[in-house]
Amino acid sequence: MQAYDDALIKEYFGKVKSLGVRPLSGTSVQEEVENIVKTAVEHFSIVQTGTELGNLRRFMDLLAFAAETTPSSQPEMHATLGYAAQLVDQIIHTKRKTSDFCPQPSQTPAMRL
Secondary structure, eight states, X not given: OOSOOHHHHHHHHHHHHHHTTGGGGTOOOHXXXXXXXXXXXXXXXXXXXXXXXXXXXXXXXHHHHHHHHSOTTOHHXXXXXXXXXXXXXXXXXXXXXXXXXXXXXXXXXXXXX
16 A cells, blocks of 8 residues: 555645635635645545555645745745644644554564564
């Protein structure tokens, strides 16, 4: 199984990116970005075409790269993509701390010497 589902990730990336132009009209998109990220995380946790961690990492990397390469003439787009990448990064770290990605010691097979 591939670690991530590129088509699924691009779907959510496109949704976030489409919000990047709305702040030009003075509209805050923070809540909408949070909702898209939340929906993506929920979807990534149940999809069978990639691992949850693989999808989250790829989504975060795509958002961060797009934010970094956004021209300085588009600060709203940069801010929107960067904010989404930070949210996904925080989710990854939270899930790691709560051991959602790592097997518990009782689930790890005993090592034989």
